[in-house]
Amino acid sequence: MNRLVLIVVLLLTSLSLSTSGAVTLQLKSGQVRYEVQLKTLGIGGDNVSAVNRSVIGKVSVAEDGRVEGGLVVPVIGFDSNNTKRDKDVANILRYKKYPAITFEVVDIAKGDIERILESDSGAVNIRAKIAAAGGSRVYDLVLHFHSAGTDAVRFTTQLAAKFSDFGVDPPRLGLFLKTAPDRIDLSGDLVFQVEKETQDQP
Amino acid sequence: MKAAFPFFMVVVLLLAVPAANASLRDSNSWLSSAPPEQPAAPDTLHNRALEEMLTQFKQKPDTQELPYESWTFNVHRYLGYAIVAATVTQVILGSITWDARKAGTEPSTKTAHKYIGYTTAGLSLAQSSLGYTNFWKLREKESGKTKRIVHLGLSTLATAGFVTAAALAYNARKEINDGTAAAEGKTFDDLYSKHRTAGIVSGASVLLTVVVIEW
Numbered sequence: 001m002n003r004l005v006l007i008v009v010l011l012l013t014s015l016s017l018s019t020s021g022a023v024t025l026q027l028k029s030g031q032v033r034y035e036v037q038l039k040t041l042g043i044g045g046d047n048v049s050a051v052n053r054s055v056i057g058k059v060s061v062a063e064d065g066r067v068e069g070g071l072v073v074p075v076i077g078f079d080s081n082n083t084k085r086d087k088d089v090a091n092i093l094r095y096k097k098y099p100a101i102t103f104e105v106v107d108i109a110k111g112d113i114e115r116i117l118e119s120d121s122g123a124v125n126i127r128a129k130i131a132a133a134g135g136s137r138v139y140d141l142v143l144h145f146h147s148a149g150t151d152a153v154r155f156t157t158q159l160a161a162k163f164s165d166f167g168v169d170p171p172r173l174g175l176f177l178k179t180a181p182d183r184i185d186l187s188g189d190l191v192f193q194v195e196k197e198t199q200d201q202p
Numbered sequence: 203m204k205a206a207f208p209f210f211m212v213v214v215l216l217l218a219v220p221a222a223n224a225s226l227r228d229s230n231s232w233l234s235s236a237p238p239e240q241p242a243a244p245d246t247l248h249n250r251a252l253e254e255m256l257t258q259f260k261q262k263p264d265t266q267e268l269p270y271e272s273w274t275f276n277v278h279r280y281l282g283y284a285i286v287a288a289t290v291t292q293v294i295l296g297s298i299t300w301d302a303r304k305a306g307t308e309p310s311t312k313t314a315h316k317y318i319g320y321t322t323a324g325l326s327l328a329q330s331s332l333g334y335t336n337f338w339k340l341r342e343k344e345s346g347k348t349k350r351i352v353h354l355g356l357s358t359l360a361t362a363g364f365v366t367a368a369a370l371a372y373n374a375r376k377e378i379n380d381g382t383a384a385a386e387g388k389t390f391d392d393l394y395s396k397h398r399t400a401g402i403v404s405g406a407s408v409l410l411t412v413v414v415i416e417w
Binding site: 054 | 265
């Protein structure tokens with residue numbers, strides 16, 4: 001009888017120890033930004049930038065390193081301090097048909113995920129797909145991370161994209177007097193809360 | 203020489219076919235609309251979490267429409283211009299009415315001033331409701347926030363002024379009609395000076411609030 005109890009206890013203990021953990025990164029705060037250089041008659045440079053703080057984000061990392069989720073960036077959420085310009089940008093990005101820009105990680109090494117979760121700071125290489133205005137492209141990015149308090153990680157990254165990556169023509173304004181080259185610099189500064197989930201394995 | 207010819211042809215064919223294949227492959231990739239350096243986008247249909255986020259996002263109407271293109275903004279804008287026009291008209295009619303009354307004559311502008319006044323007060327109430335809705339829609343937009351707060355304050359003052367002016371005019375007319383004003387010995391100034399002040403304050407607020415938001 002005592003042996004049976006001992007076996008049951010050992011069995012239950014081994015079951016409780018064999019829990020595995022998926023990790024969810026829930027976006028707490030942050031912003032994405034774009035910067036475009038406008039040229040007047042092809043000369044000079046007038047930097048235009050806009051910030052979007054309405055980003056929605058959630059990333060789940062399964063135990064096998066599979067990453068799901070990403071960021072949803074509302075196109076109408078960009079604020080450049082110029083209402084008319086923000087409206088023009090939203091129309092250029094065909095917001096009525098494609099109201100959100102999405103960002104998803106398509107490739108990250110499992111070891112890098114562990115580094116992000118365990119180190120205070122560092123940088124990892126990822127491949128991410130950005131979809132906007134009906135087009136999409138995969139970019140190689142360097143993702144910098146820093147600890148941002150208890151169970152929180154701050155990510156920063158930047159990349160030089162092209163309007164044509166998404167099938168969009170670069171903006172032309174004021175009877176074509178002002179034009180932008182086929183380049184749009186994107187950057188992100190986002191803080192995620194790390195939530196470790198434990199699942200009992202059968 | 204004759205025996206060597208078939209062998210020569212075989213060698214030519216062996217060299218030519220792969221070269222032609224390579225050339226065709228290059229020309230196809232050149233014709234392709236995708237840039238040659240474009241990495242193949244992996245199939246991400248499995249990303250159910252992102253799909254769910256997108257679905258939830260699309261269920262929120264606020265995220266689908268530029269606030270400046272919504273009907274509440276368009277109606278608010280044009281109603282605002284209509285109120286400005288009505289206010290200017292009211293100031294002119296009010297001045298004529300006031301001067302005529304002071305001169306002891308019956309003003310011909312009295313009825314127009316009365317009904318345009320009630321209309322302006324009613325429109326201002328509707329305008330304020332739309333304005334508060336728009337303010338709420340833009341609550342998270344940082345740029346121009348101070349301007350919007352000042353616009354909200356001035357517009358609220360204008361609406362309150364119009365409603366007060368209408369109520370004061372209604373009350374003054376009632377006192378004249380039921381004989382209270384005569385019994386209490388109230389003069390025209392006693393009866394209408396507050397109405398006039400409320401009208402001037404709300405008129406000035408309307409003009410200022412439009413200047414602030416359109417500047």
